[in-house]
Amino acid sequence: MLKNKIIKRILSTSLSLLLITATAGCGNTSGDTKSAATTQSSAVSTTQAGASQSPAAGASAQSSEQGTSADKNIVVKYGYQPGHSQVVIADKKGFFKEEFEKDNITFQFSKFQSGPALITSLTAGELDFGQTGDIPALSARANNVDIKIVGKYISSDQVNSLLVTKDSGIKTIAELKGKKIGVTIGSTCHQLLYIYLESAGLKPADIQQVNLMPGDIVSSLVSGNVDAAVTWEPYASMTLAKGVTDKLADGVGYKKEVDVIIANNPFLQQHPDVTARILKVLDKAGKWVAQNQEEALKIVGTDAGVDPSVLAPMFSKVVVDDIGLNAEDIDSIKKSQEFLRKYQIIKKDVDVDALIDTQYLKLAGIQK
Amino acid sequence: MYSSCLRYLRGEMYMSFKMNTKISHFDKRLNILLMFLTPVVIVAAWQIASENGKINASVLPSPFTIGGTLASMAQSGELFQHLSVSLLRVIKGYLVGCLLGITAGTLMGLIRKFESAMTLVFGIIRPIPIIAWVPILILWMGIDESSKVTVIAFGTFFPVMLNTVYGIQSTDKKYLEVAYSLEKSPARILLRVIFPSALPAIFTGIRIGLGIAWMSVVGAELIAASSGIGYLISYAGQLSQPDVMLAGVISIGIVGLLLDILLRAVERLVLKWNITSK
Amino acid sequence: MTDANKEILEIKNLNINFTIDSGMLQVLNNINLTISKGEFICIVGASGCGKSTLLRIIGGLEQDYTGSCLFKGQEVRKPSVDRGFVFQESRLFPWLTVEKNVEFGLRDASEEKQNNNLKSKRKTVRQHLELVGLENFGKAYPNQLSGGMQQRASIARALVNNPDMLLLDEPFGALDAFTRINMQQEILKIWHKEKTTMILVTHDIDEAVYLADRVVLMSQRPGTIKRIVKNDVPRPRNRKNPEYTKIRNEIFEEFFSEFETDIEYFI
Numbered sequence: 001m002l003k004n005k006i007i008k009r010i011l012s013t014s015l016s017l018l019l020i021t022a023t024a025g026c027g028n029t030s031g032d033t034k035s036a037a038t039t040q041s042s043a044v045s046t047t048q049a050g051a052s053q054s055p056a057a058g059a060s061a062q063s064s065e066q067g068t069s070a071d072k073n074i075v076v077k078y079g080y081q082p083g084h085s086q087v088v089i090a091d092k093k094g095f096f097k098e099e100f101e102k103d104n105i106t107f108q109f110s111k112f113q114s115g116p117a118l119i120t121s122l123t124a125g126e127l128d129f130g131q132t133g134d135i136p137a138l139s140a141r142a143n144n145v146d147i148k149i150v151g152k153y154i155s156s157d158q159v160n161s162l163l164v165t166k167d168s169g170i171k172t173i174a175e176l177k178g179k180k181i182g183v184t185i186g187s188t189c190h191q192l193l194y195i196y197l198e199s200a201g202l203k204p205a206d207i208q209q210v211n212l213m214p215g216d217i218v219s220s221l222v223s224g225n226v227d228a229a230v231t232w233e234p235y236a237s238m239t240l241a242k243g244v245t246d247k248l249a250d251g252v253g254y255k256k257e258v259d260v261i262i263a264n265n266p267f268l269q270q271h272p273d274v275t276a277r278i279l280k281v282l283d284k285a286g287k288w289v290a291q292n293q294e295e296a297l298k299i300v301g302t303d304a305g306v307d308p309s310v311l312a313p314m315f316s317k318v319v320v321d322d323i324g325l326n327a328e329d330i331d332s333i334k335k336s337q338e339f340l341r342k343y344q345i346i347k348k349d350v351d352v353d354a355l356i357d358t359q360y361l362k363l364a365g366i367q368k
Numbered sequence: 369m370y371s372s373c374l375r376y377l378r379g380e381m382y383m384s385f386k387m388n389t390k391i392s393h394f395d396k397r398l399n400i401l402l403m404f405l406t407p408v409v410i411v412a413a414w415q416i417a418s419e420n421g422k423i424n425a426s427v428l429p430s431p432f433t434i435g436g437t438l439a440s441m442a443q444s445g446e447l448f449q450h451l452s453v454s455l456l457r458v459i460k461g462y463l464v465g466c467l468l469g470i471t472a473g474t475l476m477g478l479i480r481k482f483e484s485a486m487t488l489v490f491g492i493i494r495p496i497p498i499i500a501w502v503p504i505l506i507l508w509m510g511i512d513e514s515s516k517v518t519v520i521a522f523g524t525f526f527p528v529m530l531n532t533v534y535g536i537q538s539t540d541k542k543y544l545e546v547a548y549s550l551e552k553s554p555a556r557i558l559l560r561v562i563f564p565s566a567l568p569a570i571f572t573g574i575r576i577g578l579g580i581a582w583m584s585v586v587g588a589e590l591i592a593a594s595s596g597i598g599y600l601i602s603y604a605g606q607l608s609q610p611d612v613m614l615a616g617v618i619s620i621g622i623v624g625l626l627l628d629i630l631l632r633a634v635e636r637l638v639l640k641w642n643i644t645s646k
Numbered sequence: 647m648t649d650a651n652k653e654i655l656e657i658k659n660l661n662i663n664f665t666i667d668s669g670m671l672q673v674l675n676n677i678n679l680t681i682s683k684g685e686f687i688c689i690v691g692a693s694g695c696g697k698s699t700l701l702r703i704i705g706g707l708e709q710d711y712t713g714s715c716l717f718k719g720q721e722v723r724k725p726s727v728d729r730g731f732v733f734q735e736s737r738l739f740p741w742l743t744v745e746k747n748v749e750f751g752l753r754d755a756s757e758e759k760q761n762n763n764l765k766s767k768r769k770t771v772r773q774h775l776e777l778v779g780l781e782n783f784g785k786a787y788p789n790q791l792s793g794g795m796q797q798r799a800s801i802a803r804a805l806v807n808n809p810d811m812l813l814l815d816e817p818f819g820a821l822d823a824f825t826r827i828n829m830q831q832e833i834l835k836i837w838h839k840e841k842t843t844m845i846l847v848t849h850d851i852d853e854a855v856y857l858a859d860r861v862v863l864m865s866q867r868p869g870t871i872k873r874i875v876k877n878d879v880p881r882p883r884n885r886k887n888p889e890y891t892k893i894r895n896e897i898f899e900e901f902f903s904e905f906e907t908d909i910e911y912f913i
Contacts, residue, residue, distance in 0.1 A: 116606035123426050123608065136608070143608040145426045180511070180594065186606030208594040210511055211603055216592060225510045225592075345607055542737050549705060549731040550751055550803075551724075560750065564741040641741045641787050 071274050072103045079110045079118045079130040082304035083234045083314055085296055086153055086323070087131065090285035092299050099281050105274065113213050116186035122147070128267045129278070133188035133232075133259045134333045135340065141355050142346035146265040148357035149333070151279055151323040151366075153286075154259035157251035158317035160192050161236040164248050168227035173248065174200040182212045182220050182229035188257045189230040191339050195254045196230070204343070221245050233314035234306050241310055257336075258329045268360065276363035283323050283366050289315075324367040325358055429611040438615040446600075447619060454585050454596040455623065457513065461520025462581040466574055469525045473532025473573075477566075478558070483533070490526075498523040498580070499587045511592040516585060523584035524577040531573025535566030568642050571635045578631055582624045654810060654843050655681040655704065660713035662699060673699050675868040677713070683810070686837055686844045688858035690851055690897070696869025697847045698815050704845065705731045705813045718810070727753055730804030730842075732814040736796035738788040744799050745784035748774055751803035774802040777836060794825040798832065805840065814846040818853070830856055834881070851901070855894045856883055863900050873900060 080087050087109075090096050096107055112118040115132030119140045122130050131153050140147055164170040168179065173196050183193050194204060210226055214235040220226045221239050228248070231239070239245050251257060261282070268275050289296040293315055301308035333352050340346040361367035411431045417423050418430030425433075441447040476483040502519055509515035539562050547557045589598025597616055604612035660677035663670050673696045681687055689697045702708045703715055706725035715722045717729065725731070730751075738747045748771045775781045778798040788796055797817060804812060814833075818826040830853060837844050848854055854861045855877060863872040875897055879890050 114606075116608070119608055120605065125424075136606075139608040140426075143426045143610065145608070184606070185603050186608070210592060210594045211599060211606070212592055219507070220511065220592070223507065223510070225506070542733070542735065543739060545707065546731075546733070546737045549707060549725040551727050551754070553754060556754060561739065564739065567741070639741075641789070 071271055072105070074103075074105045074271065074274065075108055076105065076274070076278070077108045077110070077126060077128045079112055079121060079127040081112055081114065081118065081131060082306065083300060083311060084131050084153060085289045085300050085315070086282045086285040088300050088303045089289055089296055090281050092303070093285070093288065095281045095285050095288075096278075099277055100274075113215060114184045114187055116184065117213075119145075119186075122262070122264070127264070129261065129263045131259065131261055133257060134336045135188045135191050136186055137260050137262050138333070138337050138340055138350050138352075138355075139186060139346060140262075141350045142340070142348060147262045147355075148265050148268055149260045149325070149355055150263050150268070150275065150357055150360050151261040151282070152258050152325055152329055153261055153282070153323060154318045155256065155329055155332075156318040157254070157256035159257065159259070159314065160189050160230060160232045160251050161247050162192075162196060162228065162230050162249045163221060163236060163239055163245040164228040165221055165224055165226075165245050167224055167244075170228060170248070172200070173197070174202070176200070176228060177202055177206050178208075179227040180208045180210050180225070182210045182217045182226040182231070184214060184217070184231065185209070185211045187232070188255075188259070188336075189232060191336060192251060192255055192257075193230045194339070194343060196249065199254070218242075233317070234304065234311050237310050237313050238306065255335075256328075256332060258325075258332045260325075260333070261323065268357070272360060272363065275360045279323065279360055279366060280364040283364070286323055324361050325356060330356060426608075427610060429614065433611050434614045434618070437611040438618065441612070441615055447615070450595060450597045450600045450616075451619060451623060454589065454598065457516050457588075457596065458520055458581050458585050460513075461517040461522075461585070462524050462578060464517065465521035465524025465577060465581065466528050468521065469528025469573065469577065470532050470570060472525070473529040473570075474536060474558075476529070477533040477536030478562075490529075494526050498584045502588050502591050505588075506592050511594075516588040516593070516596075519588040520581045520584045523580040527576040527580060528570070528573040531569045531576070532566065535569025535573075536562055538569070539565045568639055571639060575628065575631050575635070578627055579624065582620070582627060586620060652682050653680055654683045654718060655679070655845075656714070656716045657704075658714045660700075660703065660711055660715055662696075662703065662708065662711040672868040674703075674711070675870050677869070677871055679862065679871065679874075681843065681845065683843055684841050686834075686857055686859045687846070687862060688854035688860075689845065689847045689862045689864060690849065690854040691864035691869070692866055692901070693849060695864045695866035697864050700864075700869065701813050701815050701845060701847045705729055707731070726809075727751075727807040728809045728811065730807065730809040730812045732797075732801050732804045732812065732817045734816045734819050736788070736793075736800040738796055738799055738803075740788055743785050743787055744780060744791070745771055745775070747788065747799060748803045748806050751806040753807055770806060774806045775799075777805065777839065778802045778832065792825075793821050794829055797821065797829065801833070801836070805836070805842065808840070809842060811843040811845065814844065816847055816849065819849070826850075826853070833857065851897055852885070852894060855890065855897065856885065861893075861897060863897060 078087065091107065091109060100106070110121065110127065112121065115136030116139075118127070118130045118132050119136045121127055123140060123143065123145050134149075137147065137149060162173070170176060170179065176197070181193065183189050193209075197204060197206065210220070212220055212226075212229070214231050217226070217229045217231045218235055218239050221229055222242055222244055224244075229239075236247070240247060261279075263275065297308040297311055297315060301311050304311065330352065333356070337346075337350050337352050341349060358367055414423070415431045418425060418428075418432075423430070438447070472486075476486060498519055501522060502515075505515045505518055505522075509518060543561050543565060544557065547561045552560070585596065586598040586601070589596040590602050593599040597620055601613050601616040604610075604616065657677055657679040660674060661672065662674045663672050665671075677700060689700065691697045699708060703711050704717070704722060706722050706729065709723050717726075722729075738744070739750065742750065749767060752767060752770065772781065772784075775784055778801055780795060780798055780802065783791060783795065783799075788799070791799065797820075801812075801814075801817070817833075818829045821829065833844070833846075834857065836842075844857075846854075846857060858877055861875045861877060863875065864870065865872045875893060877893055879887065879893065883890055885891075
């Protein structure tokens, strides 16, 4: 009968469709070119590339090439954010080149406006290493991205600030109630904002959270689109420099945060020695920055497209010469994990001890 | 099997050419079955691939995960809250955009000089994608409702205006002559002859406009908002919650489809004379 | 001096030119025609002889003519509901029902206070639908009617204001032969009932002879009135009647005099 023939046809077509889709899922993603925007003080910043994600199907990220011999001929894809001094110095002062040129290991750097934006790129398999706050790293791990925290690049309670516009008339944290607060959701400032609210007996629902990239936070504060914002250096200093805002608070008394160096676990497992050497170079760069702050300021400023004088406060506030992870750092990261669980930002626990991997620091001799 | 597939497809093609082939009851049911079967097959294949680890779950969660998230978000009311915020913005912007579009379109369709005057201005503005306007409008109008409603009105305006112009200018001169021979005043001709004649084209315009309005609101909310479905998606993106993102994206698609179905039903009602001529 | 009661349309020395790509074209040359109230006139000629243009001038749809065209003593320079016009296509608005289409023909309410009354409007529309035999199709849409029925509706629309004159521009040209004959009966019926002066343009000689009191023969390039033939054959007319045939042949000769052989003209 014709009907039976047709039904048979449909079933066989659907089955073939199924098979095709299943096998297509095997393919790898190809890395897209990364793009990132640094902020300029006056203009409204452009939309971030990090807001989009690469195509879905693909096994977890791998580094671009496997050398014929284990640790040669690699391109390391490294993501960071404006103002991160160690990596910029290591690149611009030739420390990376010095260490790795002989093995034909090169670095491909990408700048991101925020941790969450960097994480998006990492999740899509475009990065081997990244530098973000602990909050974005924890969120990524909760999303089953196979990463490890291998070191820190900042530990400070002064890197984030709560800024209020002079026009808003806000003098205390309690007065934030009902106001529009700009914050980059998913960043350490997100956590700090909630800590501020807790301290004044407020809940997140008591304010209007406006999700903005740091560059947009600067312009929104200037134009008065938001009454207040929590953001990090150098954006906080950039805003204050414009004279229309006051700083109500920073992390002091609230949270000393740890910003971490993360890496894709597969890369780590394939190139443990390279990782250790990278950490050694970063440590060296950090110490150099501490000794040569003025020159470092100029170099980092150029890289970030920001006036060195605006960056200066950041330098003096953050600890740059030690990239190891001590007990205090680990504890801070664990507290951050608890925060994420408390506010149900992550739906399941992240094992911080498993996430942190100090073996490479030990291998590099930076940590015992 | 390949050749019999080809033969079958060829038969299907010929069937659509023949003018007097009535679609049998069986075929109609078959088509509906196919309509629902396709997404089921896609989702099934996707779920199977996810479970076998062929798909990176950090980037594309399985349909069951997304479905679970969608259900819990619907249950908690979070999803509807954000959807309704976005929908409200769309309605406001859409109505403004339609009103302006029909008005401008009518003026441009009727008055040649006005059309000539506005050709360059509109010609330059039209190709600019709405998304490109969002940062500028935020700069001018802040991150409040007004900037979002404006974005939506903007997006709605052009298709509505263009289709209105087309509808008005393609009024059959024969009808106009009839009205003229019956000594009808220009106002009456506009209202009773030109507009009804242009209505099918205007409806095309407002249907396209609705689609664009809905797309625009999400774009506007991705960049600076404190509520809405676009806000929900970018929020989830920054928290590495692809399941929430996709749940949001899917609900956008569903609402968009529902809106279009609704408008089509309205069109069928208003233009019932048009349908019978098909 | 014209008899104001009897002569409803007076055309004297009418000329009209159209501008086309290659220059000026004289479409009508020295048209002289007088029509009495209640007459049925047919204008017959080949395609392009200007007969439609003449009708349109009488209807007020073409205005750049020289000479005079007087309707009830007034110069005709724009359309009027007193001169109803029926086009070759029915031109009914597809978005309105038949009823509403006919209603559309009614004078704008501001001019005639008595028409403002909805009930009287409905009554008038109903009457005119009955007149053309469409009383059961008021709620139908035009695309649901046959060609003949659509044309009847458009006639009803043109008549709904009870005009003094009805102008028909090849009204049955788009219909098949059977429908055409029916419609010819219909139009005569309407004419007998309403006593409206009828001017019908056609290229069908037989149609003209069947319908008209007088047949105006037009020659082309430029359009002029060749001859006006009086038709006294009593109604209802029989197409086989020798008097009828005689007039038909006469007119046929006027147009096709070069054909010597006696060809019977079939409908």
